[in-house]
Amino acid sequence: MNERIHIVGIGDDGLDGLTGHARRLVSEAEVLIGNQAMLDKVTDGDSVDDGVQRIAVDGTLDALTKKLAGLDGKRAVLLAGGDPLFYGIAKFLTDSLGKERFEVVPNVSSMQLAFARVKESWDDAYLTNLAIAPLDRVVDTIRTADRVGLFTTEAIPPRAVAEALLDRRIDYFNAYVCENLGTPNETVTQGDLQSIRQQSFSPLNVMVLVRRKGVADRPSGATRHRLFGNPDDLFLQSRPKRGLLTPSEVRCIALAELELTPDTVMWDVGAGSGSMAIEAAQIARQGQVFAIEMDAEDYGLMLENAKMFDVPALQPVHGQAPEAWQNLPDPTAIFVGGSGRMVPDLVRAALQRIKHGRIAVSVSSPDNLVAVQAVMESSGVQTEVRMINIARGTNQLDRVRFESLNPMFLVVGQVG
Structure with a gap:
């Protein structure tokens, strides 16, 4: 042996x-x-x-x-x-x-030493190595992180990381570059990203990023937009609700199931920061897309996100459903998204207003799936159910590995 x-x-x-x-x-x-x-x-x-x-x-x-x-x-x-x-x-x-x-x-680990030096916890930090992870993907993940630890490389030093972040309007982190950790030449440099991108450091370093308190995620600032299925990081999101935005892959399927036409009248109930409603409004450009959201912060983010798109069909509505839709025109398409116990009741109330058209409901729990399907079928709507499992590839060493998103259930039906 x-x-x-x-x-x-x-x-x-x-x-x-x-x-x-x-x-x-x-x-x-x-x-x-x-x-x-x-x-x-x-x-x-x-x-x-x-x-x-x-x-x-x-x-x-x-x-x-x-x-x-x-x-x-x-x-x-x-x-x-x-x-x-x-x-x-x-x-x-x-x-x-x-x-x-x-x-x-x-x-x-030098990563452990770096977080000890800057006196920050690393139990929920995003940690990665730029020798094996593409910088673009790393930057996209940093956008929604609170704390970040990076093993940089000679090819991608701290100044290159800072430059990439600033190019994408991610300027809300304090940065620390920890050099030669555990040696007599150990140095820790603190600064904002603007200052870090103007400095050079020794190859043996770990870069730590700490998000400033209370800062919302900022969109990537891309100038070209897809008709639908835009990357998630293009949309401004609320920090406490990070991860609740409908993922781009699910948006694509839901928009297809709604069978939108240029003159569709659609309701997006629980629109959040507006990704679904904005993309629907790009398809239904001669119609109307009413984006109903009761949370004031999310409503404000929706308005900010809408500024990046030319979407005259979008009609943001600040209020709580079902009261908020009392004076809206009857829809020909409805999308309901959410994770709360109110979702089945909202679906029941919305079905009373749609005479002919499509409805799609996105839920994340099996309990809501069963409840929503029962509500729709009791209203005479024949349903189809999709469970959507998405895994996004990441490069690690010489292999592609996949990071799974939370599964989503989509209940769709034809009314009338």
């Missing part, structure tokens, strides 16, 4: 920062593997026997796995930075060669 390979995390302080167990593994190893900088950190002094075999690896991941496969049962230690399972090499190796081949001995 092959000897297990120990993956030992090393900090910038080298051997001095290791636990006794980790130091013993390094000192007793027959083979030490790592990039040259890692090998240099642990082979100074008398802690490693002169007869140890040192293998410098600076090539591809496939080349590394081949070298590990040819160790012939020797006691081997693979040196990695910080916590090898936190955006490190350990996950790739355990997936590729099997978990049974390895033992992982972590060190303090």
Whole structure:
């Protein structure tokens, strides 16, 4: 049976920062593997026997796995930075060669050190590594985050991150760049994004972003708009309700099911910040789209979002349904979205006003799904139900992985 390979995390302080167990593994190893900088950190002094075999690896991941496969049962230690399972090499190796081949001995991650230095919690922060994640996708995720931790690269340094954020009108973060963490040359630089993009930093850095209190997400500022299915981050959203915006993929399906025409009269009940109503108004340009929203903040965001689009058909209505639609013209299409217990009652009341047309109801809970379907069928509306599962691809190392959105249920029906 092959000897297990120990993956030992090393900090910038080298051997001095290791636990006794980790130091013993390094000192007793027959083979030490790592990039040259890692090998240099642990082979100074008398802690490693002169007869140890040192293998410098600076090539591809496939080349590394081949070298590990040819160790012939020797006691081997693979040196990695910080916590090898936190955006490190350990996950790739355990997936590729099997978990049974390895033992992982972590060190303090430089990400953990960075958040400690700026005295911010990182338990709910968005954390990623720009060496494996596309900058555009990272920036889109940062838009709605409260705290962010980034491993930057020489190709994408902090100033490039700041530039990308500012280009997308994301200027509401305080930034910290933590350099050479755990060494005598450690430095923490604080500033706004405008100042960070004018500075240069050492390659060994972690960038931490902390959102200023009470700031709403800002849209991306794109100048070209789709008729429908625009990216979610194009729309201004309320911070406390982040994630309630109807995802672009669901919007596309719902708009198709509503069978909108240029002269449709539509109600969007519970319009939120207006993404669904705005895109419907782009289709029904000679008609009317009444976007009913009772929350004052969301109503204001809807008005701001509408300014980015030429949508004369959009008619925002600030009020609580069903009272808010008493004086509106009868619709030929209705969209109801929401997660509250009032959704079935709103659907029942709305069905009394539509004489002929389509209705689509988006819900997130099975209980509301059953209740809405029962209400529609008791009103004589034949329903169809869709469960929509969307996963969006992200690049990690040399693979595409998928991040799932919360499943949505769409109940649609034809009236009259």
